[in-house]
Amino acid sequence: MNEVIELLLRRRSIRSFLNKPVDMNLIKDLIRVANHAPSSMNREPWKFIVITDPSIKERLSKLHDGARHLANAPVAMAVVAEPDVSPETWMVDVVNATMYFVVAAYSVGLAVAWVAAFENETAKEILGIPKEKKLITLLSVGYPDPSYEVKPKAVKAPEEVIFLNRYGNPLG
């Protein structure tokens, strides 16, 4: 094991945060890291909207039961993909950038929760996202509430997901 692997195994979604501000320069640094993620032809077809306005966080938090934590997170973030910039690969590229951001955030002691279940069109309107762009996910970002109990998680065994040479052929 090394530190990176330990961090990847330790990371869990946290949906409750300390009432402690997050330095905006730190968020900028983490987004700089995200911009280093691999993307097809290095097109970087993504945008991040950092949301600190309590009224906007509140409106977004009401779009789904599972989005409530957005209201209490010090920072909320919208991840936007740009199919117009990279029509074939935006869906992969944007996930790479999101994971770079998330892993970097955990490495400095922050925690993150994804929200993908929400009224997407309404959220796009609230955030002024142009029609041709895709709102991929909302993220809550903050210092983790130590009393938050993570949900139990089952992880598939490697043999359930690895094939050798051809689909369906066990690695053994």
Ligand SMILES: Cc1cc2nc3c(=O)[nH]c(=O)nc-3n(C[C@H](O)[C@H](O)[C@H](O)COP(=O)(O)O)c2cc1C
């Ligand atoms: C694309 C994506 C969308 C997600 N959407 C939601 C969501 O809408 N609400 C929620 O509570 N968790 C959401 N999650 C978090 C997952 O439920 C969580 O990652 C999964 O249960 C594994 O738990 P872990 O992140 O603690 O390892 C989402 C995660 C991803 C990657």
